[in-house]
Amino acid sequence: MLGLGTWNSLDYQVGEAVMTAIDAGYRHFDCAHAHHNEQQIGLALRAMFRRTQLSRKDIFITSKLWNTFHRPSLVRLACETSLKNLQTDYLDLYLMHWPMAFKEGNDLIPLDSEGEIIFSYNDFVDTWMAMEKLVEDGLCKAIGLSNFNETQIERLLKNASIYPAVNQIECHPYLTQKKLKEFCESKDIAVIAYSPLGLPRNPFCNSCNKPLIQRKEITQLAKLLHKTPAQILIRYQLQRGNIVIPKSVTKAHIRSNILVNDFELTEEAMKMLNKLNINYRHVHFKTARKHPDYPFK
Numbered sequence: 603m604l605g606l607g608t609w610n611s612l613d614y615q616v617g618e619a620v621m622t623a624i625d626a627g628y629r630h631f632d633c634a635h636a637h638h639n640e641q642q643i644g645l646a647l648r649a650m651f652r653r654t655q656l657s658r659k660d661i662f663i664t665s666k667l668w669n670t671f672h673r674p675s676l677v678r679l680a681c682e683t684s685l686k687n688l689q690t691d692y693l694d695l696y697l698m699h700w701p702m703a704f705k706e707g708n709d710l711i712p713l714d715s716e717g718e719i720i721f722s723y724n725d726f727v728d729t730w731m732a733m734e735k736l737v738e739d740g741l742c743k744a745i746g747l748s749n750f751n752e753t754q755i756e757r758l759l760k761n762a763s764i765y766p767a768v769n770q771i772e773c774h775p776y777l778t779q780k781k782l783k784e785f786c787e788s789k790d791i792a793v794i795a796y797s798p799l800g801l802p803r804n805p806f807c808n809s810c811n812k813p814l815i816q817r818k819e820i821t822q823l824a825k826l827l828h829k830t831p832a833q834i835l836i837r838y839q840l841q842r843g844n845i846v847i848p849k850s851v852t853k854a855h856i857r858s859n860i861l862v863n864d865f866e867l868t869e870e871a872m873k874m875l876n877k878l879n880i881n882y883r884h885v886h887f888k889t890a891r892k893h894p895d896y897p898f899k
Contacts, residue, residue: 605630607849672703
């Protein structure tokens with residue numbers, strides 16, 4: 603239910619972060635080809651298996667299929683690349699990172715002469731069918747989605763043989779995703795909340811709303827419960843029934859973020875946090891907004 607997020611973790615930092623997390627008790631690691639750091643994570647996991655009594659079966663590893671690999675013939679290659687980088691024979695969970703397909707090639711963000719993303723128009727339903735084959739062949743234990751909206755999920759379910767296990771979405775008190783969460787739950791799709799702390803350092807925005815961890819309502823609640831604001835925000839997701847993957851490369855934060863099982867937020871506190879919702883999204887991916895499968899229209 604609680605894992606370490608690795609997006610935006612620099613390659614020279616992420617290995618030590620993973621080892622610190624394992625020592626602290628983390629067993630779930632959320633990775634992705636597009637994070638550019640899976641090789642370092644693989645090295646760190648291998649080192650920890652040698653150093654501790656843990657083995658591969660003790661660790662839950664997620665990776666994601668990037669947009670330039672949506673062509674069905676490329677899906678297995680993409681998965682095998684992540685397997686090689688992570689130094690594992692299988693993934694516990696493999697997600698379609700976005701519903702949008704980009705032009706195939708070495709550039710993860712292929713651009714034309716005017717700086718616009720070059721799209722590919724492979725249907726995400728066809729991509730999903732190729733991902734189903736990964737489960738059948740034992741490369742993945744389960745498959746799921748990321749950044750999909752309700753309409754897209756409905757369409758995929760009508761064509762799927764294997765239903766998605768999860769939908770990984772941005773989720774925090776500024777963006778509670780109440781309707782999408784209820785829809786996913788009605789289809790037995792678990793929700794994984796990314797950016798649960800509201801992206802304190804948002805690389806996409808220089809003039810965002812006040813960071814959640816600095817909101818008076820949250821800092822006061824943290825002080826009352828003798829917890830950190832981050833622990834409050836993580837506990838909030840867990841009590842909503844969401845899997846949560848806070849990212850950090852700071853040892854103290856990694857260690858404190860997992861210490862959230864010795865307290866509960868009251869019903870009043872949960873309601874207060876829910877009321878902070880303003881449907882404010884940090885991760886827009888606006889450069890892809892012209893794609894017909896852009897999910898945030």
